[in-house]
Amino acid sequence: MLTWKDMETLYERLEADDCIGVYIEIKQYAQHYLKDRQECQKAVEILDQMLSVMDPCICISEWMHGSLFTLWKTISWTYIHDMIQQLDDAFPHVAFAFGICYPKAQEELSTLFYKCQLAAIKSKDHAKYTTSYELYDQLLENRLLQAVSIQEMVEKAMAKGNLRVFIQPKVDLATQTICGGEALLRLYHENQWLPLSEWMKEIQRNSFIRQTDVYVLHQLFHMFALCQKQQFPLLPISVNVSEATLENAQEYLMEVKKLTKASALSSKLLEFEISEDILSKDNQALSDFLTVLHQEGYPIAMDDFGSGSASLTTLPHLPFTSIKLDRSFFPQPANEKNNLMLQSSIRMLKQCGYGIVAEGVEDECYLPLLKEAHCDQIQGHYYYQAMPMSEYLQLLRSWV
Template sequence: METEKNITLKHDIYDTLYILEKYCDIKGSEEKYALIQLNIKNFRYFNTNYGSKAGDEILTLVFQKIMMFLEEKEYTGYLYADNFVLLLKCDDSNYLIYERLIPLIDILYRIDDERIYRNLFMSMGIYMIIDPKVTFYDALNYANLCRKESETLFNRSSCIELYEESFYKSYMDRMKLEIDTADAYKDYKFVTYLQPKVRLINGEIIGAETLLRWFDKDGNSIPLYKFLPILNQNGYIKLIDIDTFEQMCQYLDTRIKNNQKVVPISFNISKSYFYDPDIVQDYIDVFEKYNIPKEYIEIEFMESISLNDTEHLKKIVSDFKEYGFTCSLDDFGDGYSSFNVLLNARFDIIKMDRQFFLNNLNGNSNLVIKTIIDLIHSLNMKVIAEGVESEEHIECLKEYGCDMVQGYYYYKPMPIDSFNMILDS
C-alpha cells in the first residue's frame, strides 16, 4: 500500500494518459466499473485566499487521500484545475454512492489541514461503464454533464449525480433552444404582443403592457418559461428589450402624428439588463429619436430581480423618473415582497401579482387584498391587479378602490393590429 509521502500530484498530460489506459483495460475485463468525475467546489476561494502554491498543496492532499482510499484494481488521475477522475469497481450504483463515495466525501471533508478542514465540498458525476463502445472521453463527458446538471450543484454541500439518458436529452434540448433563440432574434421571429390595462370604474383601456411572443413553424406559441431563461443567459434579451422599446416608440410616434388615440405603454426590465450600467441612457437615446410625451412610457421592474439590491433599484427608478418616465413594480406579492422597496424606491404604480386572484375569495383573502390596496394608496401610489379572470374578483377590486386591472376578464394579450382595432373603436 502506498504511503502519503510518496504520492505526488502530476500537473501534466501523463495523468490523463494513465487513466485513459486503465479505462481501456477495464472495458475488456469481466468486472464492472464506474467512472467518476470529481470536482472541488469553489476551489478558486482557496487559490485566492492562500495563493496558488497553497492551492497546489491542497490539491496534492486531496489526491493523496483519494489514492489511499482506492481498493485493489481501482484507479485515479488528476485531470486539470480542480478536477479528478476515478475508476471504481461497481456492481450496484446505490452501493457505490452510499458505501464508497459518501465515505470518500467525509474523508476529504475532514482532511487535517486548517485551511480546508470542514470547508471542502465536492461535486461528482457518475457514469456506469456498461457499453464497451463508449470511449473514455465520452464517458468523462457524460459524468461531467450530469455533475453540472445536478440541482444541488450550487448548494453549500457536496453532491453526487448518476448519469442517465435524461441528462443528455435535457442538455441537448437546451442547447438546441439556445441556437434557435439566436436564430429567431436574427430572423426577427420574436413578436410583440400588447395586453390592455383597464380603468376599473368604467372599463376604459388606459394603457398596455408589451409582452414577448415566439411561435414555432406550425404557428404554435412557445411558452415564455422555456425560452426566456435562455435569452437572459445568452444576452439576447437585452437586444430584444431595446428593439421592442424602439418598435413601440415608433408606434406611438406614428399614431400621434396621425391624430389617433394612444395610451401609455409599459416595458419590462429583464433580469440580465437590470445591472447594465447604460440601461437608463439606452432607453433615453431611443426615446429621443421620436416626438412622444414622456407620460406615455412606463418602465416595469419585476420584484424578483430587484430586491437583491435595493440601492441599485432605487437609483435606476430615480433616474428613469427624473427623466420623466413612469415606473412600476411588477409581481408584488409573489414571495419576494419587501416594504423596504415600497418605502424607498418611489414607484408610481404597484402591480398586484396574479397569485391573489387564483382562488375563490374568502374572509382572509378579502382582508389581504383590501389591506394591500389601502397600503399602496396611503403611499400615494396607484394599484393595478394582474391576472384577474373572474367577475367575483372584479367586484371585490371595485369595492376596495383598485385603480386598474389587467387580465383575461377583459382582454388577453393580442397582436398590435388587434389592439389598434379595439383602441380605435
C-alpha cells in the same frame, strides 16, 4: 498537472472501479462579484495546491479556460460532498461548479470528461452565484438533450422573428382608458403558438432566458421608436426580470441604460416587474439592482403579490413604486371572504403609497369592489388579452 495525453495514459492503466472523474469550473460570471479581480487567479493557484495534496486526488489536468479535470480515487458520495464544502469554505468570494461521474468499464477518458462537464453545467444551481455540484446519470443526459432542443428552437425563433413580444394593455380604472401595458413573450413554431409550459421553464433553468430578457428590451425600444415616428401616445410598458438575469444584473443594467440613452426617452416609460417568489430569497444582488433602477428613475413593480412567500416586512426595504395583485385574488366564482381580503389588501398598500394593478381580472363583478378600494389599474381579459405589437400600435393609433 498533466497534459491530456499523459492523463489518458494514466487513465488506461486504471480499472473503472479505481477512480471517479471530477470536473471543476470557476464560474465565469462570478468574476463580476469578486472584491478583487486578482482573487480569481489566486483561487486557481491555491486550488491547484489543495488538490495536489488531497489524498483522494490521483491527477489533475492542465487548466482549460477556467476549468480543470481531475481523477480521484473511488470514494463515497458523502466524502465527496465534504471535500467540495471544504473548497467552497476556502474561497467565499469564488463560485465553483463541480461535475462528478463514476466511469464505466472501458470508457474513454474523453467520454468521462464529457459526462462530468455535463453534470456540472446542468446542476439546478449552476446559474446561481453559489458553488454547485451534480452527479452524472443517464436521466441527466436525457434532460440535457431535451433542453438543448428547446434552446435551439427558441434561438431559431429569435433569429426568424418568431419569438414575438405581445403587449397586454393596462386600463386606468378611473378614466377607463389605456394607460400602459406589459410585455409578454410568445413563441410561434411549426404554424402554431406554443404554450409557455412547453418551453419557458426550460430556458429559465438553463439561463438562456437572460438572452430573451435582453431581446424583449430591444423589441420594446424598437416599438417606442415607431410610436415616436408615427406620433402615437408613448405609454409605459413593464417587463419581467428573470431570476437568472438578476444573477448577472450588471450586464443587464448596462443594456437598459444604453438603450434608454440612445432613445433619449424618459426612464418612466420602462417599468421592471420582480416576482414575489424571487423576493422570498435573501439576495443582496437583487437589492443592489433595484436600488440602481430606482436611482435612475425607472418604476419598479412587485409582481404576483399574494402568490409567493415573501413577507410584508420585505416591502418597506425595497424601492417598489407599485404592486401587482396576483390573479388568485380574483377567483371564479367570487366569494365574500376573498372580497374582504382583496379590499383590505388594496387599502393597506395604498396607505403605504404604492400604485395598485389588479392582474387577471376576467369578471365584471370585481369592478365595483376595485373602484371602491381605489385600485389604480386593471390588467386582464375583461378588457384586453395580450396582443401582437402591431395590434397594440393599431389600438394606440385610434387615439390619434
